[in-house]
Amino acid sequence: MSLADLLRKGRQAEQLMMDPLFLEAVQSVRTGIQAQIEDSDFSQADQREDAYRMLRALKAVTGQIEKHIRAAKGAEAEEQEKLRAVKRVAEIRGK
Numbered sequence: 001m002s003l004a005d006l007l008r009k010g011r012q013a014e015q016l017m018m019d020p021l022f023l024e025a026v027q028s029v030r031t032g033i034q035a036q037i038e039d040s041d042f043s044q045a046d047q048r049e050d051a052y053r054m055l056r057a058l059k060a061v062t063g064q065i066e067k068h069i070r071a072a073k074g075a076e077a078e079e080q081e082k083l084r085a086v087k088r089v090a091e092i093r094g095k
Contacts, residue, residue, distance in 0.1 A: 003075055010072020013065045029058055 001009075016022050036051040 003079065006075050007072050009068045010075075013068035013072070016065055017062075017069065026058065026062060030055065033058065 033051050033055045037048050037055075040048045040051070
């Protein structure tokens, strides 16, 4: 993946994680799943397991979005460091 693609995906992911509607939807889904777990009868182990897997899947989705943000920030920091190194070399050669 190119640096431009990585940065674009990072920006999109960051926008998504700051979007109030998306955050509200994630929280609403999470709360609903947690209620399914908490409100289940003792005999409903299969339903609790299904709800737990849904909770893990939701966490995986948000984790993947956050991974894009971290990757973009890391790549951006790396590019900035490369630029600083080039400037330092140019300054040294210029002296």
